[in-house]
Every structure is written in structure tokens, then in C-alpha cells.
Amino acid sequence: xxxxxxxxxxxxxxxxxxxxxxxxxxxxxxxxxxxxxxxxxxxxxxxxxxxxxxxxxxxxxxxxxxxxxxxxxxxxxxxxxxxxxxxxxxxxxxxxxxxxxxxxxxxxxxxxxxxxxxxxxxxxxxxxxxxxxxxxxxxxxxxxxxxxxxxxxxxxxxxxxxxxxxxxxxxxxxxxxxxxxxxxxxxxxxxxxxxxxxxxxxxxxxxxxxxxxxxxxxxxxxxxxxxxxxxxxxxxxxxxxxxxxxxxxxxxxxxxxxxxxxxxxxxxxxxxxxxxxxxxxxxxxxxxxxxxxxxxxxxxxxxxxxxxxxxxxxxxxxxxxxxxxxxxxxxxxxxxxxxxxxxxxxxxxxxxxxxxxxxxxxxxxxxxxxxxxxxxxxxxxxxxxxxxxxxxxxxxxxxxxxxxxxxxxxxxxxxxxxxxxxxxxxxxxxxxxxxxxxxxxxxxxxxxxxxxxxxxxxxxxx
RNA sequence: UCCCCGGUAGCUCAAUUGGCAGAGCGGGUGGCUGUUAACCACUAGGUUGGCGGUUCGAGUCCGUCCCGGGGAGCCA
Numbered sequence: 001x002x003x004x005x006x007x008x009x010x011x012x013x014x015x016x017x018x019x020x021x022x023x024x025x026x027x028x029x030x031x032x033x034x035x036x037x038x039x040x041x042x043x044x045x046x047x048x049x050x051x052x053x054x055x056x057x058x059x060x061x062x063x064x065x066x067x068x069x070x071x072x073x074x075x076x077x078x079x080x081x082x083x084x085x086x087x088x089x090x091x092x093x094x095x096x097x098x099x100x101x102x103x104x105x106x107x108x109x110x111x112x113x114x115x116x117x118x119x120x121x122x123x124x125x126x127x128x129x130x131x132x133x134x135x136x137x138x139x140x141x142x143x144x145x146x147x148x149x150x151x152x153x154x155x156x157x158x159x160x161x162x163x164x165x166x167x168x169x170x171x172x173x174x175x176x177x178x179x180x181x182x183x184x185x186x187x188x189x190x191x192x193x194x195x196x197x198x199x200x201x202x203x204x205x206x207x208x209x210x211x212x213x214x215x216x217x218x219x220x221x222x223x224x225x226x227x228x229x230x231x232x233x234x235x236x237x238x239x240x241x242x243x244x245x246x247x248x249x250x251x252x253x254x255x256x257x258x259x260x261x262x263x264x265x266x267x268x269x270x271x272x273x274x275x276x277x278x279x280x281x282x283x284x285x286x287x288x289x290x291x292x293x294x295x296x297x298x299x300x301x302x303x304x305x306x307x308x309x310x311x312x313x314x315x316x317x318x319x320x321x322x323x324x325x326x327x328x329x330x331x332x333x334x335x336x337x338x339x340x341x342x343x344x345x346x347x348x349x350x351x352x353x354x355x356x357x358x359x360x361x362x363x364x365x366x367x368x369x370x371x372x373x374x375x376x377x378x379x380x381x382x383x384x385x386x387x388x389x390x391x392x393x394x395x396x397x398x399x400x401x402x403x404x405x406x407x408x409x410x411x412x413x414x415x416x417x418x419x420x421x422x423x424x425x426x427x428x429x430x431x432x433x434x435x436x437x438x439x440x441x442x443x444x445x446x447x448x449x450x451x452x453x454x455x456x457x458x459x460x461x462x
Numbered sequence: 463u464c465c466c467c468g469g470u471a472g473c474u475c476a477a478u479u480g481g482c483a484g485a486g487c488g489g490g491u492g493g494c495u496g497u498u499a500a501c502c503a504c505u506a507g508g509u510u511g512g513c514g515g516u517u518c519g520a521g522u523c524c525g526u527c528c529c530g531g532g533g534a535g536c537c538a
Binding site: 029031032033034036037038049051053068069082083085086087104105106107108109110111112113114115117118120121173207228230232233234235236237238239240243244245246324325334335336384385386387388431432433434435436437446 | 463473487488489494495497532533536
């Protein structure tokens with residue numbers, strides 16, 4: 001009796017009409033006529049809706065007139081070529097049944113465009129909108145694309161810990177992980193640690209890199225792709241407290257290999273979205289950022305600029321642009337400087353490399369000039385830093401010296417240093433902020449709008 | 463955390479130098495039409511973010527707090 005459910009996507013892509021079909025979804029809009037009604041049904045399988053025509057004689061037709069936007073229904077009927085304009089197929093309903101009503105007076109989503117700010121207050125319902133559905137499908141395609149890419153390139157997927165006992169990941173403020181309750185407040189710090197779950201301080205990871213390195217120095221090429229946590233009080237459109245980061249790590253590789261990988265990966269993923277998410281991408285190109293197709297085509301049209309930090313400083317000091325912050329060798333590039341390079345000077349992605357050692361992490365490979373390290377950042381117009389990575393210092397004496405120089409506790413890095421002590425190899429890797437990638441390909445300018453349920457400074461709802 | 467902008471109907475916004483708080487969309491009711499952001503008519507809907515102050519009179523001016531947005535720092 002019951003027929004298997006067909007998705008809206010499958011129905012719209014059907015090679016031919018079908019005498020019997022069953023679809024389920026949410027009503028996007030209803031239009032009544034004398035003697036019959038039209039429903040636009042969406043089930044999230046694709047951006048498009050399936051038009052349902054319900055004659056007043058159909059089973060369940062009496063309830064249709066009471067259905068509002070947002071209600072969920074099951075429809076059985078015939079998939080036929082549509083005589084109307086705007087769609088190839090429609091479903092001529094034989095029977096309609098209500099799965100769940102949505103009271104029109106209180107259902108927050110309307111048939112019109114809502115502001116992103118409003119939709120953030122109803123994050124549990126916004127995936128039912130065209131824009132957020134499209135964003136989430138593109139996000140999913142990108143995640144799958146990442147795994148496909150690395151599988152083809154011979155990288156092993158490794159799962160690095162989310163809980164870390166090392167506070168030496170060195171990439172920002174960390175969240176503390178504890179099983180102790182408020183009653184522990186009376187204890188001394190040492191007592192708290194000894195009574196806590198691990199018997200030592202535990203944190204949420206800010207980077208899988210230190211775990212990925214030993215794995216790369218065993219499997220050759222690895223990558224991790226998972227959640228990352230930063231407890232910084234960053235309140236910007238580009239930062240979240242919990243975000244996803246992709247971190248490939250390659251043994252027997254140098255900085256140039258690293259840049260090659262980053263560029264190849266980013267261009268591959270942009271092509272993937274253009275080729276495989278055309279309908280969803282079209283929404284962003286039409287309603288979010290009309291310049292998006294040109295921006296991405298431009299990104300693909302020529303190789304990324306590769307620019308030593310010293311030359312970047314030269315460009316910035318000799319240009320006529322008045323910056324709020326001064327530019328000088330030895331100071332880090334400010335947002336305004338990065339934006340100038342990628343958005344105004346070169347107008348395409350720029351890989352800045354060989355940064356001064358004093359503004360970069362201890363593990364980056366020291367260059368022969370004694371001043372710089374083999375670091376690289378991929379700067380993208382509109383986004384800023386999309387990728388940050390480096391060649392890793394594989395020489396034990398150099399690495400130990402740098403750790404000591406920075407006053408870091410050498411003993412805490414014993415296992416990390418072992419990878420240099422025993423069979424060390426040149427290796428390199430980077431971190432790519434996944435949400436920033438989604439922003440790049442959708443033109444969405446706020447990180448809160450490329451995550452289903454964003455966690456940011458002072459915001460933990462849903 | 464700092465700087466700037468904002469908060470008016472369910473949503474998006476208007477309201478002149480301080481002088482009767484409005485529109486579109488959405489909702490409800492009725493009509494019309496193989497419709498498609500449907501259309502037409504009628505209708506309901508407000509503690510102008512909270513508290514305090516100035517004034518004959520405050521959406522409008524002042525103080526303060528809350529919330530939202532943009533930018534900065536930090537970073538992916």
C-alpha cells in the first residue's frame with residue numbers, strides 16, 4: 001500500500017513522468033484557486049520546490065486550505081509534466097495527509113526575505129530557508145570534497161584528540177575541561193588538579209598539529225579535520241569559539257610543497273562547488289554577492305601570488321595607502337595590510353611566506369638568514385587569512401634552542417622532540433579554517449551564518 | 463575588551479526644529495484567477511529595548527543598563 005518516499009530532488013530530476021509518487025516535505029507557500037490549491041513543497045534535498053496541485057476532490061483536500069507555511073505534509077499522487085510555467089514537473093495529488101501543522105500566527109518564517117540578524121535568533125528554524133539550506137548543502141559538499149581530495153592524494157585520515165593535556169599547542173586561549181563542580185572552589189589548585197578526571201589539567205584542543213606531526217612522521221601524509229576550540233574573546237564576523245579546521249601534515253615536504261598543496265586544495269574545492277553545487281551556488285551569486293562568480297573565476301584563472309614577507313613589507317611601505325598601523329619588518333601584518341595585498345594590490349589570493357621568527361610559533365623551521373622562519377599564510381580577498389602553515393623545524397638542536405629561547409618548558413615537549421630525536425624528516429603542514437572556506441565560496445560575510453549552530457563569545461544558544 | 467552605528471506592529475522599515483505613532487509584507491475575513499514573491503477589498507495588531515531624568519509635552523534630548531550590527535586587537 002504505502003509507496004516509498006521520493007525526494008523532491010529526485011522528482012524534479014526524474015527522466016520521465018511517474019504514475020505514482022509519494023513525497024514528504026514542508027510547505028513553502030500555498031496558492032488557492034477555485035476548486036483546487038497549489039502547494040510548493042520543499043524537503044531539503046535541493047533548493048527547488050516541487051509544485052503540488054490538489055483538486056478539491058482529492059483525499060485530504062479539505063485540510064489543505066487550513067495549512068500554513070511551514071506545515072509538514074505527505075503527498076501521494078502522479079508526477080506529471082506541468083502545464084504551467086516555471087517548472088518541468090508537478091505532482092497531481094491523489095491524497096494529502098498532514099504530518100505536522102505550523103500555526104501561521106506564530107511560525108516565525110514568512111514567505112519573504114528575512115534579515116540574517118533575525119534568522120540567527122531562530123537558528124533551529126533557519127535551515128528551512130532557501131539560503132541556509134543552500135549554505136548547509138554547500139558546506140556538506142565541501143567536507144566531502146576535502147575527504148575525496150585527500151584520499152586521492154594518498155593522505156591518511158587521522159583522528160587527533162579533542163581533549164589535550166598539553167597547554168603548549170600555542171595557538172590561543174584554551175577552554176578548560178573538568179568534571180569538578182562548584183564545590184571544588186574551596187580546594188587549592190593542586191588539590192583540584194589531583195582530584196580531577198585526568199589527574200592533570202585538561203583542555204580542549206586549539207590545533208591538532210602537534211598530534212598530526214608524529215602521525216605524518218610515520219604514515220607519510222596525513223590530515224585531520226575536526227572541531228577546534230578557542231576561548232578568545234574575539235567578537236568579530238570571522239571568529240567562533242568552536243570551529244572546524246582542516247590540518248594536513250606531510251613528511252618529506254618543504255615549504256614549497258606546502259604552498260603547492262594549499263593552492264591545489266583551495267582551487268580544487270572552489271571548482272567542486274562551481275561544478276557540483278551550481279543551483280545552491282546560484283542563490284548566493286544572485287542574492288548574497290553578485291560579484292561572487294567573477295571573484296571565484298578570477299581565483300581560478302591564475303596561480304596565487306607567492307610573496308616573501310620582506311617583499312610584502314616593501315609593497316606596503318612604498319604604496320600610497322594610509323594605514324592605521326605602521327608597517328615595518330618585524331611586526332606582524334595587520335588586517336588592513338593583508339586586505340590591501342589581496343584585495344587592492346594583487347586582487348587575488350596571496351601566499352605570504354618567510355615571516356620574521358619572532359612573530360611566529362616555536363615549531364616553524366628556521367631559515368638560514370637567522371631572521372625568518374618557513375611560515376606561510378594564504379590571504380584571500382574578502383576573507384583574510386584562510387590558511388596558516390609552515391615547514392616544521394625538524395632539526396633537534398635548533399628546535400630545542402628555540403623552545404629554550406622562548407622560555408617554554410622543554411620537558412613538556414618530550415614526546416614531540418622524540419620525533420626529531422629518532423629518524424627525523426623534513427615535514428610541513430597547515431591549518432585551513434573550514435568556515436572561512438565556506439564564506440569564500442558563498443560570499444557570506446559573517447561566520448555565524450556559515451555554521452548551523454555557532455558558538456561565539458557570550459553566545460551559547462541552541 | 464576598545465571604538466562607531468542601531469533598537470518603533472510578527473518581519474522590514476518611516477515619523478521635519480521635541481507637538482495626534484505610520485507603511486509594506488505577514489496574520490484574519492471575504493472575493494477572484496492553472497497559480498507560481500499570485501492578485502483585489504476589508505480587518506485586527508504598539509509599554510517606540512528596560513529603568514531613571516529634563517520638559518506643558520519625549521519615538522525624538524540627557525544618564526544608565528540590556529540587546530543587535532560593523533570595525534579593531536587576537537587568530538583559522
